[in-house]
Amino acid sequence: MSRHESQPAIILAAAVTALSLLAALPARAQGWAEQPAARELYAKAKAEGEVVFWGTQAREVDWIPQAFGKAFPGINVKVVGDNNITTTAIAEARAGRNQLDVFWHSLTGVAALLDRDLIAANDWKMFGVTPENTEAQGRLGFTNNVVYAFMYNEKKADKALLPKTWNDVLKPELKDRMVASEFLMPRLSGALVFSMGHDEAMNFARGLRDKAGLLMTRAPREPIVQSGERVYSVAELDQQVRLWKSEGLDVGYVIPEPVTASQFVAAVLTKAPHPNAGRLLAGWLASDEGKAAREQAIFTADYRPGSKSAIARPLLESGVKIYFDDIRQVEQRNKYFKEAADILSGQMR
Amino acid sequence: MAASSQTAQGRLDLPARVVLSLAALAAAWLVLVPLAMLLFSAFRGPADFLPFEDGARWVTDNVARLYLNPGFFQRLLPDTAISVLGTVALTTMMAFTLAWAVERTDCPGRELIGVCVLFPMLVPVNVLAVAWIYLMGPNAGWINLAIRGALGLGGQGPVNVFSMAGLILCQSLALTPYMFLLLAPVLRTMNPSLEEASAASGAAPGTTFRRITLPILMPGILAPVILATIITLEQFELPLMIGLPARLNIFSYRIYQELNPADGLPNYGGAAAVSLSFLGIAAILLWLYNRAIRRADRFVTMTGKAYAQRRFALGRWRLPMLTFVAGYIALAAVLPAFVLIWTSFFGYIPPSAAALARFSAKAYQQLLADPRLLPALKNTLIVAVASAGIVTVLGALLGWIVVRTRLWFRGAVDFLSFLSIGIPSVIVGLAIMVFYLTVPVGLYGTVWILLVAYCYRLATTTRTARAGLLQIHQELEEASAASGAGWLTTQRRIVLPLLAPSLTAAFVLLFIVGLREFTIPLVLASDDNIVLSVLLWRLYQGGDPARTAALASLIVLAVLPAIFLLRRRLVPNAMKG
Numbered sequence: 001m002s003r004h005e006s007q008p009a010i011i012l013a014a015a016v017t018a019l020s021l022l023a024a025l026p027a028r029a030q031g032w033a034e035q036p037a038a039r040e041l042y043a044k045a046k047a048e049g050e051v052v053f054w055g056t057q058a059r060e061v062d063w064i065p066q067a068f069g070k071a072f073p074g075i076n077v078k079v080v081g082d083n084n085i086t087t088t089a090i091a092e093a094r095a096g097r098n099q100l101d102v103f104w105h106s107l108t109g110v111a112a113l114l115d116r117d118l119i120a121a122n123d124w125k126m127f128g129v130t131p132e133n134t135e136a137q138g139r140l141g142f143t144n145n146v147v148y149a150f151m152y153n154e155k156k157a158d159k160a161l162l163p164k165t166w167n168d169v170l171k172p173e174l175k176d177r178m179v180a181s182e183f184l185m186p187r188l189s190g191a192l193v194f195s196m197g198h199d200e201a202m203n204f205a206r207g208l209r210d211k212a213g214l215l216m217t218r219a220p221r222e223p224i225v226q227s228g229e230r231v232y233s234v235a236e237l238d239q240q241v242r243l244w245k246s247e248g249l250d251v252g253y254v255i256p257e258p259v260t261a262s263q264f265v266a267a268v269l270t271k272a273p274h275p276n277a278g279r280l281l282a283g284w285l286a287s288d289e290g291k292a293a294r295e296q297a298i299f300t301a302d303y304r305p306g307s308k309s310a311i312a313r314p315l316l317e318s319g320v321k322i323y324f325d326d327i328r329q330v331e332q333r334n335k336y337f338k339e340a341a342d343i344l345s346g347q348m349r
Numbered sequence: 350m351a352a353s354s355q356t357a358q359g360r361l362d363l364p365a366r367v368v369l370s371l372a373a374l375a376a377a378w379l380v381l382v383p384l385a386m387l388l389f390s391a392f393r394g395p396a397d398f399l400p401f402e403d404g405a406r407w408v409t410d411n412v413a414r415l416y417l418n419p420g421f422f423q424r425l426l427p428d429t430a431i432s433v434l435g436t437v438a439l440t441t442m443m444a445f446t447l448a449w450a451v452e453r454t455d456c457p458g459r460e461l462i463g464v465c466v467l468f469p470m471l472v473p474v475n476v477l478a479v480a481w482i483y484l485m486g487p488n489a490g491w492i493n494l495a496i497r498g499a500l501g502l503g504g505q506g507p508v509n510v511f512s513m514a515g516l517i518l519c520q521s522l523a524l525t526p527y528m529f530l531l532l533a534p535v536l537r538t539m540n541p542s543l544e545e546a547s548a549a550s551g552a553a554p555g556t557t558f559r560r561i562t563l564p565i566l567m568p569g570i571l572a573p574v575i576l577a578t579i580i581t582l583e584q585f586e587l588p589l590m591i592g593l594p595a596r597l598n599i600f601s602y603r604i605y606q607e608l609n610p611a612d613g614l615p616n617y618g619g620a621a622a623v624s625l626s627f628l629g630i631a632a633i634l635l636w637l638y639n640r641a642i643r644r645a646d647r648f649v650t651m652t653g654k655a656y657a658q659r660r661f662a663l664g665r666w667r668l669p670m671l672t673f674v675a676g677y678i679a680l681a682a683v684l685p686a687f688v689l690i691w692t693s694f695f696g697y698i699p700p701s702a703a704a705l706a707r708f709s710a711k712a713y714q715q716l717l718a719d720p721r722l723l724p725a726l727k728n729t730l731i732v733a734v735a736s737a738g739i740v741t742v743l744g745a746l747l748g749w750i751v752v753r754t755r756l757w758f759r760g761a762v763d764f765l766s767f768l769s770i771g772i773p774s775v776i777v778g779l780a781i782m783v784f785y786l787t788v789p790v791g792l793y794g795t796v797w798i799l800l801v802a803y804c805y806r807l808a809t810t811t812r813t814a815r816a817g818l819l820q821i822h823q824e825l826e827e828a829s830a831a832s833g834a835g836w837l838t839t840q841r842r843i844v845l846p847l848l849a850p851s852l853t854a855a856f857v858l859l860f861i862v863g864l865r866e867f868t869i870p871l872v873l874a875s876d877d878n879i880v881l882s883v884l885l886w887r888l889y890q891g892g893d894p895a896r897t898a899a900l901a902s903l904i905v906l907a908v909l910p911a912i913f914l915l916r917r918r919l920v921p922n923a924m925k926g
Contacts, residue, residue: 058891081887084872086614087779090399095786097793112397112614176488176505182593183609209596215511218589219478220894223697229486243892247696248707341606346596347420 032128032287033071041126042072044276050076051277054085055104059243063297068281071289075277086112089269093118098271101278104285107263107325108333110140120270127283133304134286135327140265141286144300145324147261147315148188149253151233151241153225161232163256166192166204169212169234176213179221179230182345185214188235188260189340190333195258195323201336205343208234216344222249242299242311255315261303263325361754365836369754372746373762379743379805380769386780387628387772390621400617401783411622415603428513429582429599432592435517436524436581441574443521443677444528450670452536454661462674463533464913468682470526470861471905472689474586475889476898479697480688481519481591484680485510511594519591520581522681527580528573530858531813534850535569538820541659568819571641572812575634579770579808582627600626608775617779627771635767689905692898712895716903721879728796729881732870733863736803741856744810745848749840751811752818753826763811770808777805778872794875802869806862810855817851818844857912864908 032038045051055061058081065077082088086109089100093116103113113119114136121138124131133142150163163169166188169178185208192201208214214234215224221233222244241253266282268275284290291302291309301311303322315322325333341347361369386400393400394408415421450456451463469477484491487505496507509515543565547557563570585601592599600623607619663670691700693712698704716722744766750756751763781802785793792798821844829839845852867882874883881904888897 058887059893060891062891078876080874080876081891082871082874083609083890084874087399088782088872088874090402090614091782091786094402095789095793097786115397182589215594217511217591217594218586219482219591220475220697222894223479223699224482224486226697227483227486227699228489229482230488240892248698249696338606345593345598345602345606347424347598 032126033289035126037123037126038280041276041280045072045274045280046074046277048075048274048277050078051101051274051281052078052080052099053102053104053281054080054082054089054100056083056085056106056109057081059298060104063294064281064285067290067293067297068284071284071293072280075280077281089113089118090116093269093271098269098273100269101272101274102282102285103267103269104143104264107135107140107142107265107327108330110265110267111327111330113267113269114139114327118270119267120272120275122268122279122282124283124286127287129283129286130306132306135265140267140327141282142263142302142304143266143285144264144291144294145261145303145312146237146239146264146300147255147259147303147322148184148191149236149238149241149255151221151225151236151251151253153228153231154250154252156228156231157252162254164254166196166256166258167200168256170204170207172211174212174232177230178208178212178232178234179215179217179224180208180234181221181236182216182218184235184237185216186337186341186344187262189344190337191260191262191323191325192258193332193336194326194329195260198336202339202343205340209344209346214344222251225251239298239300246299257320259315259320259322261322261324264300362836368837369746369750369756372743373750373756373758376743376747376762376766376807379801380765380772380807382784383772383777383780383805384765384768386783387621387624387776390617390776390779391625392618394618396616396618397614399614400621408618411616411618412625414619415622420598424598425600425603428597431513432516432520432588432597432599433578433581435513436520437574437577439517439521440524440528440577440581441570444525444532444573445570446670446673447525447677448529448532448536450674452533454663454670456663456667456670456674460913462678464909465678465682466529467526467857467861467912468678468686468905468909469523470865471901471908472685473885473889473897473901474523475590476689476692476901477523477685478519478587478590479692480685481510481515481522481680483688483699484684485515487511510591513592513595513597516587516592516595516597520584520587522677523587524577524580525677525681527858528577530854531573531576531809532570534813534854535566535816535820537850538817538847539565545659565820567641568638568816571638572816575638576770576809576812578634579627579631582630583771583773604773604775615775617776620773621776624771624773624776627773628768631768631771632764635764639763686905689898689902692894693902694895696895709895712893712899716896716899719884721884725879725881725884728799728878729864731796732799732803732880733860735800736863737856737859739800739804740807740859741810741852743804744807744855745814745845745852747807747811748814748818749844752815753823766807766811768808769805772805774866774868775872777802778869781869782873793873794877796878798873799870799878799880802873803863803866806859809858810852813851813855814848817848821847861908861912864904 053061053064061079061081064079068077069075085103086105089103090112092099103110103119110119119136119139122141124134124138124141129141134140135142150169152162161171161173163171189201189205192204196204215230221236224230225233226249236253238253238255241251244251266285268278268282272278285294288308294300295309295311299311301307301309303309303312303315304324307316390400391411392407392409393405394410398405447462447466451459456462482490485493485508487493487509490508490510492508493506497503510519543561544557547561552560582600585605588597588599588601589605593602603623604620607623608615694708694710695704698707747762747766750759781798782793785798792801825843826839829843834842865882867886870878870880870883871886881900885897885900888900
């Protein structure tokens with residue numbers, strides 16, 4: 001792939017068409033949901049009446065009660081979107097206070113719960129989820145990805161400067177013109193170790209710090225890019241740019257290579273108070289129907305092989321290699337992230 | 350200390366003993382649980398275990414990794430020292446000038462100024478940061494565009510918010526209201542007779558200020574300065590938004606890093622290790638404070654003699670003073686207010702004529718339809734009002750124990766209450782969560798657990814009550830006792846009215862802090878105890894700037910008039926000439 005430019009109008013048009021088609025489908029597909037095992041699970045879940053779902057952010061969870069309720073009426077979905085959910089889940093489990101059914105996080109974010117045997121296996125096959133889309137002996141079901149992107153101000157950016165590779169970001173012409181999130185930038189740098197190699201990835205971080213005049217901040221990037229204070233933003237998430245675009249901001253994005261994707265998963269707690277409703281919700285989130293509902297609600301896509309996502313299609317059809325999170329690399333990723341954070345913040349050479 | 354030495358433990362009546370002992374016990378309870386957790390966590394590891402988990406063990410890694418790192422001495426300490434000293438100096442200058450203008454001069458519009466000054470406390474820090482980036486960004490900041498346009502310059506700057514100077518200015522603008530609230534009552538209640546005597550003896554105004562006013566005000570100024578130092582050390586939002594782009598590394602960034610790892614669990618041990626520095630600094634500051642005020646009789650200005658408060662006529666200084674006040678309010682209130690309201694209707698689309706076509710009140714409609722809004726409002730009012738009330742009363746009692754008694758535990762009470770400010774709120778939240786999950790008394794998951802957690806902040810009221818008591822001569826209480834009044838009656842009828850300005854200021858400050866607090870309620874969140882700050886934080890974290898700004902606007906609209914009325918009702922003579 002030479003350049004994975006979003007060409008926002010085309011992408012949005014494709015997304016709207018695909019979403020219209022998806023919306024025209026019955027809320028509950030005629031496939032797995034009509035099978036006896038799934039119908040039985042739904043009946044048991046309905047008897048439980050409620051399911052408690054925790055995810056990382058309000059925007060990531062707020063759409064679920066309505067969408068799930070449309071597919072499986074009669075089950076009250078209580079959601080919490082917050083970054084502290086891992087600590088709270090562990091502390092509550094330790095105290096024997098079990099109120100959580102389904103946990104949604106990045107693949108590596110859920111590792112602390114896996115390590116403590118707090119996650120139960122689910123019969124993902126029942127929901128049409130293939131084994132390639134599960135992890136940790138069937139305890140985790142893949143729901144969606146976010147891909148690291150390079151965002152630009154559509155009115156003020158020089159499109160000839162948009163990078164094809166992450167190293168292109170270090171071009172002298174981009175100096176003093178880029179901003180990045182202090183949360184996401186070290187994560188991208190750390191993840192690039194698995195495609196670029198350690199030294200090149202860390203030199204990329206050093207280059208951003210020493211040569212690119214990168215403005216790394218926790219302040220919201222969108223007003224900084226919109227105002228022209230900086231015209232480009234490194235290490236954005238593709239989904240986030242699509243959301244901003246849908247809200248009227250003049251932004252677009254390209255996906256430089258190596259393409260790096262985070263993996264998000266749904267999991268059911270071992271001591272879930274509503275185990276059947278939990279299994280149904282987690283399974284639905286990992287199913288094609290759940291993924292389509294997510295895509296329609298908040299523009300997140302599934303980039304894994306076999307994905308039916310309209311948003312992901314251009315990138316998948318380009319044949320570019322995508323580097324996904326791997327649960328076996330959690331410890332290393334954490335180490336590389338810290339190293340990159342220290343370099344980018346100036347605490348380490 | 351003449352005032353305190355006259356009331357020995359033996360002279361306290363039974364109600365006094367009961368009330369003071371209960372206050373000391375409550376204070377110990379509120380502070381010791383998080384303090385113990387802080388010390389415990391600093392020495393528990395490894396990082397992928399929570400401090401209280403079965404797999405965790407005693408380690409020194411957390412402390413060693415921080416304090417044996419050369420970067421700690423080469424970058425972290427110098428950057429932190431410059432940032433904190435600069436911020437505290439500038440904040441003190443700005444807050445003192447504003448408080449003096451409002452409380453001791455004939456500056457016009459004093460009531461309005463007194464309320465507008467508080468604006469930055471009510472607005473989310475991210476909104477303040479965006480406003481200041483719009484204004485002072487080196488490439489497209491409005492001030493820079495104006496200067497470059499006027500002088501025909503190209504390139505960047507000359508003003509750069511992303512620098513040490515920019516960080517100090519922004520932190521000072523944000524911190525000034527805290528210090529203003531604590532300084533204003535000190536200036537308000539000062540008896541001017543000594544200044545008048547100095548002036549009558551022919552001393553120049555500058556000499557009177559340096560040799561009379563400043564020394565008298567010393568405890569009242571030192572207390573807010575010390576609190577500002579710790580708050581500056583602890584707060585991490587502006588250093589991450591404004592300081593990090595300038596590659597400034599300070600303590601709070603390290604805490605943030607430890608609490609926001611790439612994946613998995615926050616490293617509470619690492620954060621606690623950094624916080625140990627705060628405790629050390631707090632202990633040193635407390636020692637300096639006690640040293641500075643060891644001759645308490647020097648600071649007494651309120652005696653049994655009546656005095657009339659007179660205001661200083663600004664005369665030809667009126668215009669410079671108004672310019673300064675206007676400059677502060679423009680930077681700290683008007684511009685952030687504009688950004689807040691604009692964002693609530695337009696999101697982060699920059700202001701322009703073309704953008705006006707995108708006007709939408711959808712954020713307000715969505716917010717008002719949100720089923721969480723009313724419960725959050727109710728919970729917020731319960732927790733903010735009750736915690737501010739409890740801490741104000743407790744702080745006043747602890748201040749009285751320290752200043753007026755010789756009780757054996759008064760030193761411990763003083764030390765403990767002051768150390769409370771050195772404990773980061775995330776550690777408090779974790780401590781309370783773990784404790785009340787382990788001891789199931791039915792508090793976890795309710796709004797009452799927030800009340801218990803919020804009440805640990807005793808330092809503010811203890812300091813202000815202590816400073817206030819130092820200005821009140823004990824002869825007033827002795828006269829009351831000689832007339833047959835018991836301890837409770839004396840406190841209610843003599844001490845409380847005289848301390849009212851200080852305590853009201855502390856209450857307002859704590860109420861606003863309670864209103865803004867999001868770390869503790871986030872850690873302790875459940876379906877039943879959501880508060881407005883958590884709703885605000887979740888909307889912001891969820892990438893919904895319009896609804897975040899809409900909620901913040903509604904909070905400001907509700908709270909500013911409340912503060913205005915509170916100041917007028919509870920401090921009736923506050924701003925009258």
